[in-house]
Amino acid sequence: MASSTTTPSLERERELCTLLSCLFLDTEHTPDDIDAIGSSLFGLQVSIATAEHVLRYDLFPILGGNLLSVTGEWAFFDEDWLWAQVQTRRASFVGVKLIRNVGDSIAWRIVGRYMVWPNWMKVKERYIARM
Template sequence: MSDICATRLQLWQALSELFLDNEASEATLDGIARTVCASGYAHAEVERILWAEVYPVLRHNLNSPAGEWAGWSDAWLLSHLRVNGSSRRPRNTAVAREIERCWRCVLDRVEGKR
């Protein structure tokens, strides 16, 4: 796996934690922030990855009565998520608002690590 693919997978792993069927803890948000910082990607690019690559596939988990709460394997993420250059934002739904709130918490932590 190339370094670019490995970094993208690490971002997908970290960002996917926002879509688990449980409340994102302080430790989870801190971990995501560390991954964002270590990725080398600009924050705007990570946000685009969140909305264009992770959100479209994993958002449904937060609407499921028995959603995933333990996480997705690397193999699952690699087979279901795709690098996508889109910058389209999701509609204003309850799930999108919750992900946006969590993302802002991550960014607050990222800004604190500079």
């Protein structure tokens, strides 16, 4: 539940993070899963650019490792934990961000483009079809 000091915009971002985190679960995404994510994304009324930014720069650095984990399948990520991680990353010092972004860019090219981006493109198609 959102606190009384949470703005609607931040609450929508939190919901977006939770929704897009599904793309980092070590599961096979069925067409129904993709449709559900696309429909929910449309309901949040966020732009594709915003969703892609959150996916690539907020969520991938936090959740990308889950795609490589051999510890088993996760059903979901804890929403409070995830939002706290996103907020911590966003609040980092500029110097830390610069160094971290180099590593994140390399990891995205190796993992994200092959394990996250294809499912995101399917979600994006569903989202655009609803417009």
